[in-house]
Amino acid sequence: MIGLVFRKEVREFLRDKRVVSGALVGPVVLMLVFVFTFAVIAQSLGKSKAPKIHVVAPAQSNAFLAALEQNPEVQIIRVENRERGVELVKKGQARVLLEFTPEFTDATGEIEAVYDPDEALSTIALRTFGAMVNAANRAQLDQTLAQAGIAKEAVEPIRLKEVEVPKDQKAMGGSTLIGLLPYLIVIWAFYGGFSVVSDLVAGEKERSTLETLLITPVSRTQVAMGKFLALGCVCLISSLSSLVTVLIIGVSGTSYAKALFPEGIHLTPLALLAILAILIPLVAFFAGLMLAISAFAKNTREAQTHLTLLSFVVLIPAISSQFIGFTEAGRAWWIKLVPILNSSDAIRSALLGRLDAESALVTIGISLVLGAIGVITAIKLFEREEVLVRI
Amino acid sequence: MRFEWVGTVLRPTGGESLQWPDKPMVRTESISKSFHDAKRGTIEAVVDVSMEARPGEIFGLLGVNGAGKTTLLRILSTVLRPSKGVAEVAGFDVVREPDRVRASIGFMSTSTALYGRLTAREVLEYFGGLYGLKGQELKSRVDTVIEQLNIGPFANGLCDKFSTGQKQRVSIARTILHNPPVLFFDEPTSGLDVVTSQIVMNFIEQERRDGKTVVFCTHIMSEVERLCDRVAIIHDGRIRGTGTPSELVAQSGEPTLERAFLKFVGELQEVGR
Numbered sequence: 001m002i003g004l005v006f007r008k009e010v011r012e013f014l015r016d017k018r019v020v021s022g023a024l025v026g027p028v029v030l031m032l033v034f035v036f037t038f039a040v041i042a043q044s045l046g047k048s049k050a051p052k053i054h055v056v057a058p059a060q061s062n063a064f065l066a067a068l069e070q071n072p073e074v075q076i077i078r079v080e081n082r083e084r085g086v087e088l089v090k091k092g093q094a095r096v097l098l099e100f101t102p103e104f105t106d107a108t109g110e111i112e113a114v115y116d117p118d119e120a121l122s123t124i125a126l127r128t129f130g131a132m133v134n135a136a137n138r139a140q141l142d143q144t145l146a147q148a149g150i151a152k153e154a155v156e157p158i159r160l161k162e163v164e165v166p167k168d169q170k171a172m173g174g175s176t177l178i179g180l181l182p183y184l185i186v187i188w189a190f191y192g193g194f195s196v197v198s199d200l201v202a203g204e205k206e207r208s209t210l211e212t213l214l215i216t217p218v219s220r221t222q223v224a225m226g227k228f229l230a231l232g233c234v235c236l237i238s239s240l241s242s243l244v245t246v247l248i249i250g251v252s253g254t255s256y257a258k259a260l261f262p263e264g265i266h267l268t269p270l271a272l273l274a275i276l277a278i279l280i281p282l283v284a285f286f287a288g289l290m291l292a293i294s295a296f297a298k299n300t301r302e303a304q305t306h307l308t309l310l311s312f313v314v315l316i317p318a319i320s321s322q323f324i325g326f327t328e329a330g331r332a333w334w335i336k337l338v339p340i341l342n343s344s345d346a347i348r349s350a351l352l353g354r355l356d357a358e359s360a361l362v363t364i365g366i367s368l369v370l371g372a373i374g375v376i377t378a379i380k381l382f383e384r385e386e387v388l389v390r391i
Numbered sequence: 392m393r394f395e396w397v398g399t400v401l402r403p404t405g406g407e408s409l410q411w412p413d414k415p416m417v418r419t420e421s422i423s424k425s426f427h428d429a430k431r432g433t434i435e436a437v438v439d440v441s442m443e444a445r446p447g448e449i450f451g452l453l454g455v456n457g458a459g460k461t462t463l464l465r466i467l468s469t470v471l472r473p474s475k476g477v478a479e480v481a482g483f484d485v486v487r488e489p490d491r492v493r494a495s496i497g498f499m500s501t502s503t504a505l506y507g508r509l510t511a512r513e514v515l516e517y518f519g520g521l522y523g524l525k526g527q528e529l530k531s532r533v534d535t536v537i538e539q540l541n542i543g544p545f546a547n548g549l550c551d552k553f554s555t556g557q558k559q560r561v562s563i564a565r566t567i568l569h570n571p572p573v574l575f576f577d578e579p580t581s582g583l584d585v586v587t588s589q590i591v592m593n594f595i596e597q598e599r600r601d602g603k604t605v606v607f608c609t610h611i612m613s614e615v616e617r618l619c620d621r622v623a624i625i626h627d628g629r630i631r632g633t634g635t636p637s638e639l640v641a642q643s644g645e646p647t648l649e650r651a652f653l654k655f656v657g658e659l660q661e662v663g664r
Contacts (some may be wrong), residue, residue, distance in 0.1 A: 004520045008509070015508040015549075208502035212565075215468045216521040217494045385471050386426065 001218045005226025013196055013234055022195030023238040027188045031245040034180065039256035050075055051125040054094040056082050063106035064136070074128065082114075089114055095125035107140065182347040183322050184242045186340060189279060190286045190314045192238020193231050197287075198303035200227050201294040210388065220382040224291070228375055232287040239279060267351070274350040274360055281367030282343045286314070288374020295381040295388070317341035321348070336362045339370055414482070415443035416573050416604035417450070417467060422476030424462055424628075436462040438628040439476070444621075446572070449595065449605040451619030453612075453652060459628035460608040461500075464575050467606065468498050480573055494522065497566035500577040503558040507551030511542055511561045514550060515568055522569035536564040540594075556587035563594055574598055577608045592618060612649045626656040 013019045050073055055065065057078040069076045079085040079097070088094035097114040104110065113129060116122040145152060204210035213223060250261050290307060297303035321344035324335065336342050342363040349355040381387045424437040437459045444450035452460045465471040466478055469489040478485040481495035505514055512533060519529045537546050540560045545553060550561060559579075566574065576595065580588040595605055595618055607618060615622055616636055624632045624639065632639055632655045636648050643651035 001521065004517065008506070008513075008517050011513070012506060012508045207507075208500060208504040209506060211465075211470055211500070212498065212504040212518075213521070214470050215493050215496065215498050216518065217490050217523065218521045219490075388470070 001222040002226045002229065005218070005223055006229045009200070009227055009230035010233065013230065016196070016199075019196050019234065023192040023234050024241065026195075027184075027192065027238050027241045028245050031184065031242045032249075034184070035246060035249050035260065036256060039259045051095055051121070051128055052077055053125060053129055054079050054085050054088060054097045056080075056085050056097065056099040058100045058104070059102075062100065062104060064104075065100065067136075068132070071132065074132070086114055089116055089122065092116070092119060092122075095119070095122045096129060098129070107136070179322065179348075181243065181246060181351060182344040183318055185239050185275075185279065185347055186282065186318045186321070186344045187315070188242050189235050189239035189283050190290075190311065190318075193235040193287055193290050194307055194311065196234055197231055197290040197294045198297070198300045198307060200231060201291065202297040202300045202303035205388070206299050214388065221379050224295075224375075224379045224382040228287055228291050228378060231291055232283050235283040235287055236279065239283065243275070266353070268353070271350045271353060271355070274355050275347055278343050278346045278350070278360065278363055278367070281364050281371050282340070284371030285339065285367050285374055288371050288376075288378055291378040292374055292381055295378055314340060318344055321345055337366065339366055343367060414445075415479075416446050416481055417444040417606055418442070418477075418479045419463070419467070420477045422463075422466060422473045422478050424466055424471060425474050435628050437466065437473075440623075440625070440628070440630050442623050442630065442633065444573075444604050444606055446604050447599060447602045448620045449599050449607055449618050451615045451622040452606065452608045452625055453610065453615055453619075453622050454608075454625040455610055455656070458625045460625055461577055462628070463625070464498070464577050464606065464608060467492075468496055468575055469493055494569070495571055495573050497569070497571040497574045498577070499562055499566040499575070499579050501579070501581040503555075503562040505550040505553075505558055505561055505565075508549060510547050510549055511553070511557075511564075512537070512546045514561060515564055518565050519568050524569065532568055532570075536568055540564050555583060556590070559583060559587050559591060563591065567598070571603075573604045573606070575606050575608075578610070579607075580609075580611070580614065612647075612652065616648055624652055624655045631655040 013023075052075045053068075054077050055068075057080060058065065065076070068074060077094075079088065079094075082097070082099055085094060085097035085099070089097050095115065099112045099114070101110045101112065111133070113126055115126045141155065142152065145155065201210065204213070214220065247267065250257055289310065293306045293310065294303045297306060317338055317340040321341050324341070324345070335345055336359050342359075346355060346360055346363045349359065420441050422437060422440050423435070426434045426436060428434055440459075440463060442450070452463065454460050462471065466473050466485060467480055469485050469492050472486055480492045483491040483495065485492050505511075506517075509517065515533045515536065516529060519533055524532055537543055540563055542557075542560055542564060545557055550558060553561065574595075579591050579595075583591065592614065595607065598605055599620075607614075609615060619636060621633065621635055622639060623630050632642060632651075634642060639655070640646070640648055640651045643654045645651045645654050
């Protein structure tokens with residue numbers, strides 16, 4: 001009987017344009033928009049690796065400028081005079097203006113760099129050029145020291161060597177998206193069901209179909225379970241569609257995919273299983289909660305009002321998961337105990353390839369308990385005649 | 392026609408005539424139902440109602456809106472539990488044996504209560520499944536009611552697209568799909584045009600001829616006069632009078648059933664002579 005109710009609900013969902021657009025097409029389209037926006041930004045950042053640097057044409061050319069013009073990491077554009085160059089920087093048409101002082105010889109002397117500290121791109125271009133100057137100075141220093149027979153350690157006693165931490169498992173790739181993806185997965189687990197749930201019970205009350213259903217031999221628990229499973233499926237599909245869309249784009253081999261995932265996608269089957277294991281209890285929690293609200297409400301309008309309030313309760317921990325990673329609180333043990341936030345955090349860890357079993361089990365356990373409470377509440381409401389027949 | 396229990400479902404076995412024991416198919420004894428409302432306090436929706444409906448009888452519940460007819464039908468169909476008293480349908484107690492009661496009844500209300508995004512055939516298959524019909528038996532019953540109610544031309548159309556009359560026919564088909572011995576009708580012709588109303592009433596008469604027990608709620612006198620073998624006048628949750636339409640007229644001393652009704656509910660003076 002549960003299967004019968006489930007199949008009927010799913011059939012109705014698939015014929016409901018609101019469900020198709022809100023729960024199935026919506027997440028995919030939104031994810032595509034996100035991915036392509038990020039890809040365009042990533043491509044744009046990639047191209048801007050060789051920033052344009054304007055130079056006031058010196059009276060006499062020098063070896064440093066000649067070397068700069070040969071360097072593929074910058075594009076040197078000559079301007080006729082300082083006034084013209086400063087004007088371009090002011091207007092944002094030039095990022096940095098260089099002017100060699102008259103005393104500047106081939107590779108020695110002072111260079112003035114005019115930039116706009118309020119413009120991020122101007123500051124970045126200045127840093128890029130500064131790094132080049134440092135590198136040139138370092139090369140010159142090394143050469144001088146070598147000629148004088150002095151060891152490097154005499155002028156640079158402490159050196160810093162950057163080493164990447166070794167990982168058991170590679171991160172999925174596309175760090176920008178990893179920050180956003182868990183949030184979207186969690187949010188769509190809720191909003192996928194949001195688009196259908198008010199119709200599922202409150203709508204049936206309004207249309208009197210629920211009463212017709214209740215006078216069949218099927219038990220109210222079976223009716224509630226059939227509806228719960230159908231709702232859970234919509235939530236899960238809606239949620240997973242975000243992830244699947246990213247994966248499909250990632251393996252598509254397009255320029256967008258290369259911009260977002262320069263090293264390709266590395267999502268292991270284990271990480272995927274972990275995400276599913278975290279997501280299914282969370283979906284059960286959302287579905288149970290939403291079904292209980294729909295059963296409690298007199299009509300679809302009342303259900304939507306309650307659900308809108310609930311959506312804020314869901315949004316707060318989901319949004320927090322976006323930022324908490326940047327704070328000390330992100331490493332705190334209690335994060336594992338906060339519903340929704342813990343799921344989002346665990347999904348992010350799975351994507352980064354660093355999910356530990358303890359966190360996963362605590363997160364799954366909490367979601368399962370809350371899911372069970374939601375389902376039991378919904379079933380209890382289905383047993384209460386004053387809730388079911390009031391309209 | 393004979394019936395037998397198959398699991399929780401009452402099924403016809405294809406005998407010659409209806410073989411019900413000579414006892415009421417629907418019976419209530421001093422049944423009451425009250426609700427608690429935060430604003431209005433306790434509301435007595437049904438008070439101390441006793442009635443009986445026998446096999447092959449159309450029993451009318453005649454009352455104004457809010458009289459308690461729908462509440463009484465909801466108790467009989469196990470949607471609501473009585474606050475006190477006893478109610479039995481097809482010999483089963485509505486509180487202790489709700490599954491068997493549900494399997495014995497068909498319920499049709501003012502609302503057609505169809506799923507708009509399912510086709511007529513899908514609605515019938517769904518409800519047939521809920522009543523325990525499966526496989527060939529389910530298909531056969533669905534085909535039978537589709538033919539019986541002339542649903543064929545639109546059986547594969549979505550219910551949302553149907554006219555009111557078409558919806559009502561599908562609703563009737565859903566009500567009788569599992570061939571229940573007891574049928575409840577809650578103002579089934581409300582909002583229908585004359586032609587569709589006639590179809591519904593003809594159907595109810597046919598069900599009586601087939602030996603079914605029908606409990607029919609209405610506030611339309613002409614329907615009571617045409618259909619009902621016996622009638623209970625219900626007002627403010629209480630039964631004010633019971634009998635055949637002619638007995639009620641005689642008891643009231645009024646010339647018509649309409650005036651008899653007004654006299655029973657104490658509104659005759661209010662509306663004027």
